[in-house]
Amino acid sequence: MSTPVKDNELFEKEPIPRAYMTLAIPIVLSMMVTLVYNTVDTYFIAHTGNTSMLASDGYPFFEPTLDQSERALAELKASDPHLISRFPTTKGFEPGLDSFDDRAYLRFTV
Template sequence: MEIKEQSITPKSRTVEPEDGIVVTENFIAVIDGSTSKSPVRLDPSMSNGRLCMLLISEYIRLASPQSSAADFCDGLTRHIARKYAGSDIARLTEHPEERLTASCIIYSHTRRQIWMIGDCQCLVDGQLHDNPKPSEAIIAGRRAEIALHMLQSGEATVASLRHDDKARKAIIPELIEAMHGQNITYAVADGFPIPMDKVRIVSLNPGRHDIIMASDGYPFLETTLAASEKRLASQLSTDPLNISHFKATKAYIDGNNSFDDRAYVSFRIE
């Protein structure tokens, strides 16, 4: 495996980018912790999404190179679930917004496969593969409608919504409700069993392949990091609220450097 370029960039300048990309002899991964939708934290020193990201990073370094996708998901689930020792599992079952949650995309060198657990994306020889949450586009569209109404009625301005994204606050109940489909209608890593029919597996033919794996912080994935960053910059400049041709569940908040954390790794296999 030849790593061509990689980058981890948190949306907030105050957060240190650690372990969002993992590269070992057997695996390459991009991990994206879920944005908190509840004030409940398993570890008071960090968000649940960040803690989950760190646990996934840890597990990848322990996983057997021979693991199938199912083996990996089972082992990862057990690894995260150990952190729930002493927690109210019944409550976590009913309130998935309080779980340790992350999406990840993993390349297995032994299996020559890409495993997509949750909302992530990749390019394989220029062809896009993604695995979006089923309700994400609908809820993002609803947020766009709310924001547009606020702008048109004079209730808010672009600047005020970049300071305080009231349109996002309005859809939080819908985002939490959608999370009840977590590891039922879509897959994530959260310490609960992952349905394998919701994990997208991309198998690679023998020979050379150029692969790019990234988090959903890149709304437009290009074949170079520079090109992906350029398109992101254009989006943030022309539509900072993310309510036009690209719709998201959050805005580009004033003081941050993007609307979401992003990670990008490009590599070649022979």
């Protein structure tokens, strides 16, 4: 078993192929796990009978209508503008913006 590489030794002393693989393998494994998770998630969501759940971006709560989704977003903005308690995310509402992310609402029934 090889010894762990310390601090900058990976970039300064190790051969390029070893340094590359040391960095690349965890990234590739992470991407593979994400791919499997997203595929399984899509499969089970598609079998809920409510395929409209697949078409939401930027709304923290997917409601039956656009108006209800906008109201839920406004309520979240009023009650937790920094998004640290009710809907924890990496960024809160910015001053002067209506949302913390881009939004799209598409509802369809199959």
